[in-house]
Amino acid sequence: MFWRILKKDLKRKRTMNIILLMFIILCSMFASASVNNIAAVTGGIEHYFDISDMPDLTVSMETDSDEDEIVKNIPGIREIKMQNPFYIYSSKFFRLHGKKLDNFINPAVLVSDDEMVIKYFDSDNNVIKGVEKGCFYCTNTFTQDIDVNEGDEFEINVDGFVYKLKYKGHFKGADIQNGASALPYLLVNSEDFAAIKKDFKNPAPSFKMMYINTDDPQAIIDYANNTEGVNVTDRETTKSIYLFDMMVAYIMMAVSVIIMLTAFFVLRFTIGFTIQEEYREIGVMKALGIGNSSIRCLYIVKYLAIAVVGAAVGFIASLPLSSTMLKTVSENMVLGSENGIVLSIISTICIIGLIMLFCYLCTRKVKKLSPIDAVRSGQTGERFHRRSLLSLGRSKLQSTGFLALNDVLSAPKQFLIITLVFTLCMLMMTVMSSGADTLKSPQLMRFFHAPDSDITIIDSASLTELMTREGGYKITCEKVEDLMDDLDIDGKYSLTLGTQSNVTHGDITRTNIFFTFVIGTNKYELQCDEGSAPQKKDEVAMTGYALKSLGAEIGDRITAEIAGEEHEFIITGKCSSFFGGGYAAITSPDFPVGDVIANGSTGVQIKLSGDHTEKEIDDVIKQMCDKLETDKVYSTSDAVKFITQVSDSLNAIKKLSMILTVILTVLIVLLMERSFISKEKSEIALMKAMGIKNGSIIMQHVLRFVIAAVLACIIASAAVLPLSSLLLNWVSSMIGDVSGIDADFSAAEIFAAAPALLIGVTFFGSLIAALHTKTIKASDTASIE
Secondary structure (H helix, E strand, O other), X not given: OHHHHHHHHHHHOHHHHHHHXXXXXXXXXXXXXXXXXXXXXXXXXXXXXXXXXXXXXXXXXXXXXXXXXXXXXXXXXXXXEEEOOEEEOOHHXXXXXXXXXXXXXXXXXXXXXXXXXOOOEEOOOOEOOOOOOOEEEEOHHXXXXXXXXXXXEEEXXXXXXXXXEEEEEEEEOOOOOOOOOOOOEEEEOHHHHHHHHHHOOOEOOOEEEEEEEEOOHHHHHHHHHOOOOOEEEEHHHHHHHHHHHHHXXXXXXXXXXXXXXXXXXXXXXXXXXXXXXXXHHHHHHHHOXXXXXXXXXXXXXXXXXXXXXXXXXXXXXXXHHHHHHHHHHHOOOOOOOOOHHHXXXXXXXXXXXXXXXXXXXXXXXXXXXXXXXXXXXXXOOOOOOOOOOOOOOOOXXXXXXXXXXXXXXXXXXXXXXXXXXHHHHHHHHHHHHHHXXXXXXXXXXXXXXXXXXXXXXXXXXXXXXXXXXXXXXXXXXHHHHHHHHHOOOOEEEEEEEEEEEEEEEOOEEEEEEEEEEXXXXXXXXXXXXXXXXXXXXXXXXXXXXXXXXXXXXXXXXEEEEEOOEEEXXXXXXXXXXXXXXXXXXXXXXXXOOOOXXXXXXXXXXXXXXXXXXXXXXXHHHHHHHHHHOOOOEEEHHHHHHHHHOOHHHHXXXXXXXXXXXXXXXXXXXXXXXXXXXXXXXXXXXXXXHOOOOHXXXXXXXXXXXXXXXXXXXXXXXXXXXXXXHHHHHHHHHHHOEOOOOXXXXXXXXXXXXXXXXXXXXXXXXXXXXXXXXXXXXXXXXXXXX
């Protein structure tokens, strides 16, 4: 009997069941793909480290340092492997087809194939055993933005030194960061490496790396923390280079959660509507002696069938979606997929379980119905209602508008569900839009300790002396002044640079504190979260992470070793910073920087005098690019976008969210409107019998959804900025020690384009669905009981 009833119900409500099925397919598809991605990236990192033979610790120091001999004698060490990479400072030292490269900003790192201390993999995930003489592999950063094919010949060409190498393809290593602002790595034959290192006359600072497996990692960490020039990184810290890959996966998971919530809201409405509509059938079944649990089972079996089919189709569809989402990540990692299918299946089963639990809870209303409800048309006989907020006599609305608004106010729960779903769809678009705009906003430059500016120069060739010579920032400043004089640029400039420093507070010493200094004519006003900005040369502000690692507070004194000299500072405030992974400090403008060699910088910032249009700034940037023979001169917005590297990913997700919003909105409107038409068939027939035209009835139904969409836009517009700020501050706290980011936004996009899209799709979707009212005739009033 149950099977016959189920088949009849599935056929009778085919449209509603198909739409519900599509919701479950979307829900299962995105949830399975996102769970698989997160597991692949988070668990995949550990898998990648294991197959790469990643060591417990990586210790770096300058090539001429003898601290490695001391490290080798620390007890507990099982294995040590050494790597001595060679650095070529500028992209312009490389040529392809006779043209200088200008596609990366950091020094290129050459690694010899006889010093592959961990396993490196080619683009097909095969372990690289060696490199042919005269050839090289490279990371994605080296070939970004250029057209290159395997076999193409590159030249290292500077000051008469010429060396040719053939491109063999990309390679990846577990400890190598990828991205536009990362160091490009080249893996070369040992003979080529020796020849280049011997004859290349433009050396950059060089470092040697120790890859250590040990039973007592803390002993080495303690030694490094108390030794200048020795830096140590453990496996867990190295995983942070894949933070952006994880971030995209988690954002996609958030989109999946929104889709799941939407599906559950729709399911709640559908079940509630079905029970309300089938009061007679339920009352008759109870009169025949069928129990509550059996009746609830009937509905649960129906939705179980839909859930299983939808989840199965969604699971199959999630496989190509997951592969597409992981494509970019897999370019940087070797991901293990042995658990991917299992996790996707588990997530699919969980979705089915959640739907069944939700169905069980939503069918509780069956208990309240009795056999007498079949006679009373589903009513209890009690009709205590509040007086309507609208009065036809006093309303200035047209009859169609009045009826639409009255319908919304008369069924607040139903239209509240619709409004909440629309709000989620709206936020899915606008939060991504706000995030993308914020992560390229000039306001973020203050978290890199750079003053307000119009132009940023990030070019390794222009900053060579800054990173290679003691006090080299002075030469860089002279170059910038000469550049501005040559181009007749009226403005001020600044240069933010930093260096790792030994910092001591009491008995605690840390070597991972990144001290930053702002030099130039454009003064920087530091904004502190607590306390005040440093004003005197013996004052400093520090991040919360740095303070905690030192056990220090505002007002305490610390000692820092900078450029070989000890300086005593008093801590005046706590600030936010992306530098040093959040372990940073900034001095006052009066601090004598001395002969420091920078190992970090945000480049040169230039603030033009007066007010300038975007076109005028672009013209100045073009002049600078021509003069410096580089394209690494940016507007401040583009510079932030280049540094953070996330804005483009969020824009891609935003476009996906817009497509999903259109799909979800259309499905919701079709499902809800068909449900309303089925429920209100008698009322519609009566209206037609009274002479009301089809157009008025259709517009009444359309306006109800438009009202819900407008309310959703208002709610979403009020919530988007605080929600975006909360999300961005959470993300930024993982990259550095940053708080106080205010979400940026495009008013036209968030408060005009997105609402217009939602309202427009709602209008046309509901209009198409409401055309079904034309099939109802005045004679259908005969079914009124």
